[in-house]
Every structure is written in structure tokens, then in C-alpha cells.
Amino acid sequence: MTRLFLLFWLTGRLLAQDALDGQWSLDLPNQEAGWLSVTKDRVELLWAVGSARPVENFTRQADTLSFEKAVRRPLAPKEEPATRFRITFKARGEFLEAEMVPSDAAATSRAVMFSGKKQPPMPPRPDLGQIAFGEPVSLFNGRDLTGWKPSRADKKNGWSVREGLLCNDTPKTDFSAYGEYANLRTEAEFEDFQLHIEYRLPAGTGGNSGIYLRGIYEVQVTHKDSKMQGISGPGAVFGRVEPTHNAGRAAGEWDVLDIMLVDRHVTVVLNGKKVIDNAPVPGCTGGALKSDVTLPGPIYLQGDHTSVQYRNITLRPRAR
Structure with a gap:
């Protein structure tokens, strides 16, 4: 009887630990998206912006994961310090319950609750030769913003149409993660697709924008001489997949992107050169509208960085 009890007890402990293992989409506070990856001895976190990073000094007991994180307020002045929180996740079947509690008892911030959802395993690499696509649909009519809207109503809108171009005008020139100006998204939402889009960044500005596939995965928009290179350079899936080479053109010239998203695998052709070939994208990228990879989503253009034209x-x- 004692051995049977121990067997059930150990099985329960292992199942509780296994409940945390996997990939989790996070619905963070402030309408932001995140991603949590958990294995037996490694935890990675993407918190709203930037890239996924390893978590140091986490504790894990049964179905509970806990660690400390410094969180900055969006658009906070540089001199304003980040607030440290103790973040605790509890697995509840296919969902996560999460709580942020200030680490400093004297902090004015209060505890905040948020949630997560377990994501399915990565599908096999698709055979693109067997994938069919429908007729092309124009997403921009060259006259007005029909079919598009700002992703958040509380941001300044710098988007307009001039001389047949979709233009974002913003005074921002740095590459900081947050900005006062709005991103722009399609009203329609999509699953898998091929996308053709052309962009131009102002000459001499070091411009930066991004094209989000289904509002989840950002294909980086910058020029060949940008300080952002490699996994954050032209044609990269930002912070997730590095292009094989820099095929970008100089700022002030038009760059041409052809992108394919199929079964969570991305192919990127930049100016006629394939720079990402049917690569799996393990999770959302920073700045995503959402992180649940099972849902359709919009094409979403980054406008909270610098000026850009599309x-x-x-x-x-x-075609299904």
C-alpha cells in the first residue's frame, strides 16, 4: 500500500511539473503581448517589447513558476527607475494564472493579475510546393485609409495617404521600444498567406518600422546600412530568425518584400533574394498585438518608431 501511495504521489508531482513545460502566450497588462517558454531547466520570457531572454534565478515547484523582473512603464522618462516585481505563474490545465507583486514593500504599485494560454507544438516544416494560394487581394487602394485603422485609439495618428503612398509621419528618430504615435492595422484578419509589400525609409534618418504577420510576427523594416543588423536587420523576423544575408537597399530607395507565412513557418524574399527559407518562428515578437498563434490576425504596420512609406x-x- 505504501509503495502504491508513493507511486501515485510521484506521478502527481511529475504531472504537475510537466503542466508548466511548453510554450505559453501571455496577455500582459496594458494591452501588451508576451511569450513564456518553459523546459525542465530553462525559462525564456518575452515581455511586450524587445526579444525573448533567458530568465535567471527562477524557482519552480510543482505547477508554480516564480521569478523577479524589473518592469519599466511605457514612455516613462529615462531617469524614472523600473519597478521590480515578483511574478508568479500557476498552471491550470491549458491556462496560466499570473500575478505581479512589487518586490519592494514600500512601492506604490499594486499587485496585478494577468493570464496565459498554452500553445500547440510547432507543426512540421510545410512542403511549400504543395501549398496553394488564392487570388491576390489589394489591401491599400492608394487613395485613402479604407480597410485600415490605428491599433490603439489612445495614440497620435501619423498615418495618411499622399501621392498614392501610405505614409507615416512622426518626429521620432531613435530606436527606443515605445513611441507616442499609432501603429496601423488592417480591419480584416488572416490566417496563412503570401504578402507583397514595398517600403521606403527617409534618406539619412536611420529609419525603422516593421510589418507584423497576423499581428504576431514582425518582419523588420530598415535599410542596409542601419545600425540594426543580423537578427534585427533588414528582412529578419525580429529577435527570432536571422536572415542569411543583408539584402536591403539604402535609405531613400524602395525595398521590395515578398513574405510567406504557412504553418508558423516564414519565408522572406527581400529585393528578389531569399533571406529566410521556410523557417519556424517559435513565438511572437516584441510589439505584437497578441501572441496566441492559433488565432487569425491583421497585417499591422509599425508607426511608433520612425517615418516610413509603403x-x-x-x-x-x-487556399484550403
């Missing part, structure tokens, strides 16, 4: 935006949805 044209010739067409999409071919996957």
Missing part, C-alpha cells in the same frame, strides 16, 4: 500591398490567402 505601397503596392497585396495579399494572397492560403
Whole structure:
């Protein structure tokens, strides 16, 4: 009887620990998205912006994971210090319950609750030769913003149409993660697709924007001489997949992107050169609208960084 009890007890402990293992989408406070990756001895976290980073000094007991994190307030002055929180996750089947509690008892911040959802395993690499797409759909009519809207109503809107171009005008020139100006998204939402889009960054500005696939995965928009290179350079899936080489053009010239998203795998052709070939994308990228990879989502253009222009935006949805 004692051995049987111990067997059940150990099995329960292992199942509780296994409940945390896997990939989790996070619905963070302030309408932001995140991603949590958990294995037996490694935890990675993407918190709203930037890239996924390893978590140091975490504790894990049964179905509970806990660690400390410094969190900065969006658009806070540089001199304002970040607030340290103790963040605790508890697995509840396919969902996570999460609580942020200030580590400093004297802090004015209060405890905040948020949630997560377990994501399915990465599908096999698709055979793109067997994938069919429908007729191209124009997403931008060259006259007005029909079919588009700011992703958040509380931001300044710098988007307009001039001379047939979709233009974002913002005074921001740095690459800081947050900005006062709005991102722009399609009203329609999509699953898998092929996307054609062309962009131009102002000459001499070190411009930076991004094209989010389904509002989840950012394909980086910058120029060949940008300080952002490699996994954050032209044509990268920002912070997730590095392009094989820099195929970007100089600022002030038009760059042409052809992107394919199929079964969470991305192919990127920049200016006629394939720089990412059917690569798996393990989770959302910083700045995503959402992180649940099972849901359709919009094409979403980053406007809270620098000025940028787009044209010739067409999409071919996957034929089912």
C-alpha cells in the first residue's frame, strides 16, 4: 500500500511539473503581448517589447513558476527607475494564472493579475510546393485609409495617404521600444498567406518600422546600412530568425518584400533574394498585438518608431 501511495504521489508531482513545460502566450497588462517558454531547466520570457531572454534565478515547484523582473512603464522618462516585481505563474490545465507583486514593500504599485494560454507544438516544416494560394487581394487602394485603422485609439495618428503612398509621419528618430504615435492595422484578419509589400525609409534618418504577420510576427523594416543588423536587420523576423544575408537597399530607395507565412513557418524574399527559407518562428515578437498563434490576425504596420512609406500591398490567402 505504501509503495502504491508513493507511486501515485510521484506521478502527481511529475504531472504537475510537466503542466508548466511548453510554450505559453501571455496577455500582459496594458494591452501588451508576451511569450513564456518553459523546459525542465530553462525559462525564456518575452515581455511586450524587445526579444525573448533567458530568465535567471527562477524557482519552480510543482505547477508554480516564480521569478523577479524589473518592469519599466511605457514612455516613462529615462531617469524614472523600473519597478521590480515578483511574478508568479500557476498552471491550470491549458491556462496560466499570473500575478505581479512589487518586490519592494514600500512601492506604490499594486499587485496585478494577468493570464496565459498554452500553445500547440510547432507543426512540421510545410512542403511549400504543395501549398496553394488564392487570388491576390489589394489591401491599400492608394487613395485613402479604407480597410485600415490605428491599433490603439489612445495614440497620435501619423498615418495618411499622399501621392498614392501610405505614409507615416512622426518626429521620432531613435530606436527606443515605445513611441507616442499609432501603429496601423488592417480591419480584416488572416490566417496563412503570401504578402507583397514595398517600403521606403527617409534618406539619412536611420529609419525603422516593421510589418507584423497576423499581428504576431514582425518582419523588420530598415535599410542596409542601419545600425540594426543580423537578427534585427533588414528582412529578419525580429529577435527570432536571422536572415542569411543583408539584402536591403539604402535609405531613400524602395525595398521590395515578398513574405510567406504557412504553418508558423516564414519565408522572406527581400529585393528578389531569399533571406529566410521556410523557417519556424517559435513565438511572437516584441510589439505584437497578441501572441496566441492559433488565432487569425491583421497585417499591422509599425508607426511608433520612425517615418516610413509603403505601397503596392497585396495579399494572397492560403487556399484550403
